[in-house]
Amino acid sequence: MNDIKVLNHAADNIRILAASMVEKAKSGHPGGAMGGADFINVLYSEYLNYDPADPTWVGRDRFFLDPGHMAPMLYSQLALIGKFSLEELQQLRQWGSPTPGHPEADPKRGIENTSGPLGQGHTFGIGAAIAAKFLAAHTGNPTFEKETIYIYISDGGVQEEISQGAARIAGILGLDNVVMFYDSNDIQLSTETKVVMNEDTAAKYRALGWEVFEINGNDAAQIRAAIEKAKAVKGKPALIIGKTIMGKGALKEDGSSYEANCKTHGAPLGGNAFVNTINHLGGNPENPFVIFDDVKELYAKRAEELKKIAAERKAEEAAWAAANPEKAAAQAEWFSGKAPKVDWSKVQQKAGDATRNASAAVLSVLAEQVPNMICASADLSNSDKTDGFLKKTTSLQAGDFSGAFFQAGVAELTMACCCIGMALHGGVIPACGTFFVFSDYMKPAVRMAALMELPVKFIWTHDAFRVGEDGPTHEPVEQEAQIRLMEKLKNHHGKNSTLVLRPADAQETTVAWKLAMENTDSPTALILSRQNIADLPAGNDYAQAGKGAYIVAGSDENPDVILLASGSEVSTLVAGTELLRKDGVKVRIVSVPSEGLFRSQPKDYQQAILPAGVKKFGLTAGLPVNLEGLVGADGTVWGLQSFGFSAPYKVLDEKLGFTAENVYQQVKAIL
Ligand SMILES: Cc1ncc(C[n+]2csc(CCOP(=O)(O)OP(=O)(O)O)c2C)c(N)n1
Ligand SMILES: [Mg+2]
Numbered sequence: 001m002n003d004i005k006v007l008n009h010a011a012d013n014i015r016i017l018a019a020s021m022v023e024k025a026k027s028g029h030p031g032g033a034m035g036g037a038d039f040i041n042v043l044y045s046e047y048l049n050y051d052p053a054d055p056t057w058v059g060r061d062r063f064f065l066d067p068g069h070m071a072p073m074l075y076s077q078l079a080l081i082g083k084f085s086l087e088e089l090q091q092l093r094q095w096g097s098p099t100p101g102h103p104e105a106d107p108k109r110g111i112e113n114t115s116g117p118l119g120q121g122h123t124f125g126i127g128a129a130i131a132a133k134f135l136a137a138h139t140g141n142p143t144f145e146k147e148t149i150y151i152y153i154s155d156g157g158v159q160e161e162i163s164q165g166a167a168r169i170a171g172i173l174g175l176d177n178v179v180m181f182y183d184s185n186d187i188q189l190s191t192e193t194k195v196v197m198n199e200d201t202a203a204k205y206r207a208l209g210w211e212v213f214e215i216n217g218n219d220a221a222q223i224r225a226a227i228e229k230a231k232a233v234k235g236k237p238a239l240i241i242g243k244t245i246m247g248k249g250a251l252k253e254d255g256s257s258y259e260a261n262c263k264t265h266g267a268p269l270g271g272n273a274f275v276n277t278i279n280h281l282g283g284n285p286e287n288p289f290v291i292f293d294d295v296k297e298l299y300a301k302r303a304e305e306l307k308k309i310a311a312e313r314k315a316e317e318a319a320w321a322a323a324n325p326e327k328a329a330a331q332a333e334w335f336s337g338k339a340p341k342v343d344w345s346k347v348q349q350k351a352g353d354a355t356r357n358a359s360a361a362v363l364s365v366l367a368e369q370v371p372n373m374i375c376a377s378a379d380l381s382n383s384d385k386t387d388g389f390l391k392k393t394t395s396l397q398a399g400d401f402s403g404a405f406f407q408a409g410v411a412e413l414t415m416a417c418c419c420i421g422m423a424l425h426g427g428v429i430p431a432c433g434t435f436f437v438f439s440d441y442m443k444p445a446v447r448m449a450a451l452m453e454l455p456v457k458f459i460w461t462h463d464a465f466r467v468g469e470d471g472p473t474h475e476p477v478e479q480e481a482q483i484r485l486m487e488k489l490k491n492h493h494g495k496n497s498t499l500v501l502r503p504a505d506a507q508e509t510t511v512a513w514k515l516a517m518e519n520t521d522s523p524t525a526l527i528l529s530r531q532n533i534a535d536l537p538a539g540n541d542y543a544q545a546g547k548g549a550y551i552v553a554g555s556d557e558n559p560d561v562i563l564l565a566s567g568s569e570v571s572t573l574v575a576g577t578e579l580l581r582k583d584g585v586k587v588r589i590v591s592v593p594s595e596g597l598f599r600s601q602p603k604d605y606q607q608a609i610l611p612a613g614v615k616k617f618g619l620t621a622g623l624p625v626n627l628e629g630l631v632g633a634d635g636t637v638w639g640l641q642s643f644g645f646s647a648p649y650k651v652l653d654e655k656l657g658f659t660a661e662n663v664y665q666q667v668k669a670i671l
Helices: 002-025 030-047 068-081 120-139 155-159 163-170 200-205 220-230 271-280 295-322 325-335 355-369 413-427 435-440 444-454 465-470 479-488 506-518 541-546 568-582 595-599 603-609 624-633 649-656 660-670
Strands: 062-067 113-115 149-154 176-186 210-215 236-241 373-377 403-408 429-435 457-461 499-501 524-527 561-565 587-591 615-619 635-638
Touching: 002 030, 002 220, 002 271, 002 295, 030 068, 030 149, 030 176, 030 220, 030 295, 062 068, 062 155, 062 479, 113 120, 113 524, 120 325, 120 373, 120 413, 120 444, 155 163, 155 176, 155 499, 176 220, 176 435, 200 210, 200 236, 210 220, 220 506, 271 524, 271 561, 295 325, 355 373, 355 457, 373 413, 373 541, 403 413, 413 429, 413 444, 429 435, 429 506, 435 444, 435 479, 435 541, 435 587, 444 479, 444 649, 465 649, 479 524, 479 595, 479 624, 499 506, 499 595, 506 524, 506 541, 524 587, 524 649, 541 595, 561 568, 561 624, 561 660, 568 615, 568 660, 595 603, 595 624, 615 624, 615 660, 624 635, 635 660
Parallel strands: 062 113, 062 149, 149 176, 176 236, 210 236, 373 403, 373 429, 429 457, 457 524, 499 524, 561 587, 561 615, 615 635
Antiparallel strands: none
């Protein structure tokens, strides 16, 4: 047992470092970090299990920090365990530094994730906890049973609506590998918390199936006792609500208390307030970037303990691996991040099928061949056809993670963030489905997956106004343009931040899924039809879909016009072509499942498919902007200009001009 005095000294050390980082950067958030220091210090000095020599050890405990603005607290803590140097702390928020404003994922440096957008980060933690349970059940490796996911949430995260989804999922799945600390400091950015919330948070979490402990979150002994109890809870996630003091230990210029003050949320303490505070906490304002000797000793001792703990755990893992060589080899493969081996010849597609059904055909094969894949749906599995996967497995449930289907309930953002958390954990391949129109509910998570280069698969069906009878609330129009912006946005490795594929028929859907599974370093979106689609002409070379755009079989040499589209509109172009040919018009049809992928091809390929100077006509069930960049100055795009309408889809096709006849007329008008 560590001396409480030393623990308090270490927490003060974190407070000094965090406040000094922000002071030096002239930007950042000292108050929350100072209030949370006691919890993070007890966690890291006594509970968080990891291998100091092997930061990405699969069986390590993980710490997810929801309030990313408290990153100075995490960086300071990580400096105490040697993952950051004191020099690096002084580079907070500077160009190219390893200490950015809100860090994303950097497990080698001890950062599992922090969320910039409040609420997402703790949900990533819940996803990671699901992954750990899944891996325990599917490998039998005892290490995953021992893994704890520690999560840190603040007032902002609790207020974000996603916290209900995260808490509901953790409750219903009985995630007893979750210990979440709520830094309840009664202060947020612009007000005291009481101005905007008067809920009984403890009662709320209890109602959602959590075990809740309430403590003084600045009291090391109470924190220790609460973590002990929380870890011992069986069958439920645990929440520790810690009442903390924002800006603990801070003093104003005049030496009076600067605690519990909104002003310390997001600005340096400043001038003499900083000097007074550092003096008060036992640091040297002239030279505050110091680790105290007793704190060094505390963490040196912990490092020794961790060596032992990791060695014991790894010995257990080795014993398991020796007894289960096949499982051990599979686990190594799953954590390698490599694309899984799939025998695509096993996928049987039906002619003229809807692409959502074609996706189901693929998913049913993936369920059999990719044992570490988890597929989710936001209560639409029989509609978004993720049930192709579900039929081959069972749903994850409390106490039984032997299945591989995650029923997320009607909570698209929660589902997406859980999938991101699974990907952050590693070892599993997450996919999730819902209607395309509800991708709007998921966009903030898609953006985080894209930023963090995580290979989550987003399955979006009911891709256009052809969901007709449900009316305009259910008819995506602008969604494709929105999500294709993520193809134009590059990640920090220079790659399109998201791969977006809208296949033209059942066979092209198989290719799209192959591209999705082989894409291991960015998210993939699959946009799929509800209605049946006629197959592309016989002899079509589907493998070409991997280039993002290609010439459909049966196209003419030296065309007078090039018709291009993605998804079901390609088959409408094929029908229109028959009419044009009667007039002697020579036509090339180009299927463009992904403009982003096409733009990544060599210029001469792009020029060969869509040569400048040849008239072009694009057809899209979304906004014309989907294809305008490809059609350029050589033609026009027929798309939707308004929200959709409520009517059977065949009527909408007629009314909105998605017919062979209208293709004929529009093309004749530009020739
Ligand atoms: C989704 C989202 N909305 C808004 C913000 C901006 N923001 C950052 S911190 C914060 C207040 C958070 O208060 P709390 O979580 O209590 O943190 P504390 O002030 O205690 O440090 C806000 C509104 C954000 N980061 N994410
Ligand atoms: Mg707060």
